Amino acid sequence: MTLRDRPPVVSVARAFYQRATEEVARDLLGKLLVVRSEDGSVTVRVTEVEAYLGPSDAACHTRGGLRTARNRTMWGPAGHAYVYLVYGLHHCLNVVTVGEGRGEAVLLRGARVEEGLELVRRRRGGSVPKRRLCDGPGKLCQALGVTRALDGADLCTADAQLAFLDDGVAAPALEVATLPRVGVDYAGEAASWQLRFLWRRPDSAPRVTGGTDPRSPEGRR
DNA sequence: GCGTAGATCGTCT
DNA sequence: GACGATCTACGCT
Numbered sequence A: 001m002t003l004r005d006r007p008p009v010v011s012v013a014r015a016f017y018q019r020a021t022e023e024v025a026r027d028l029l030g031k032l033l034v035v036r037s038e039d040g041s042v043t044v045r046v047t048e049v050e051a052y053l054g055p056s057d058a059a060c061h062t063r064g065g066l067r068t069a070r071n072r073t074m075w076g077p078a079g080h081a082y083v084y085l086v087y088g089l090h091h092c093l094n095v096v097t098v099g100e101g102r103g104e105a106v107l108l109r110g111a112r113v114e115e116g117l118e119l120v121r122r123r124r125g126g127s128v129p130k131r132r133l134c135d136g137p138g139k140l141c142q143a144l145g146v147t148r149a150l151d152g153a154d155l156c157t158a159d160a161q162l163a164f165l166d167d168g169v170a171a172p173a174l175e176v177a178t179l180p181r182v183g184v185d186y187a188g189e190a191a192s193w194q195l196r197f198l199w200r201r202p203d204s205a206p207r208v209t210g211g212t213d214p215r216s217p218e219g220r221r
Numbered sequence B: 001g002c003g004t005a006g007a008t009c010g011t012c013t
Numbered sequence C: 001g002a003c004g005a006t007c008t009a010c011g012c013t
Helices: A021-028 A070-075 A117-124 A137-144 A185-192
Strands: A032-037 A040-052 A081-086 A090-096 A105-115 A162-166 A176-179 A196-199
Touching: A021 A040, A021 A105, A032 A105, A040 A117, A040 A137, A070 A081, A070 A090, A081 A137, A090 A137, A105 A117, A105 A137, A117 A137
Parallel strands: none
Antiparallel strands: A032 A040, A032 A162, A040 A105, A040 A196, A081 A090, A090 A105, A176 A196
């Protein structure tokens, strides 16, 4: 792809988030997520997400209409970050969907680092293999420097610290696996709902940065 | 590569 | 007081 062919990079507008949560989840695969901080900026490409469908979803923090101090953001307007702590030590990043009063969101579970690799390595530890840097919700937050300080952050303002960008890359339907969500066995029937979306071959996407790719052809997997 | 155990503390009942 | 939208290290195959 030449510079001329490359589609423009645009930030994702609020209307994108104001849709059915499953659609937002599916469409977030392939989007770029940029997080800016004092340490620098990191850009990743989303490869794995989960949808949480509000009061009727027994695996969701807003199940049964539950309103607490923690999930307050989740009940708010779409296009904001919902960040919480699990197991007392790991952060999880979500994007609020649909609209105010719905309690629905998409959890970011996995991504591939596109820019800011040095900073990610500093945060995650130098010995971690590149493909393992962001392959879990807690690891992703650590790599991006996301903490509860970003809970409630608006993703759609011009100066957003946290934002999704669209550079024209999308996960082809054939490469997207639909699976049950992870770690929600307590949720009864909802535990088997196919609301986890995994882009199985993100490496096949055209590279956006970095010029020539020195890697040898894709070998083992 | 797979399975298991322990860490660790905020949140909710 | 119990539990959790997880991670890492470790042992085994």
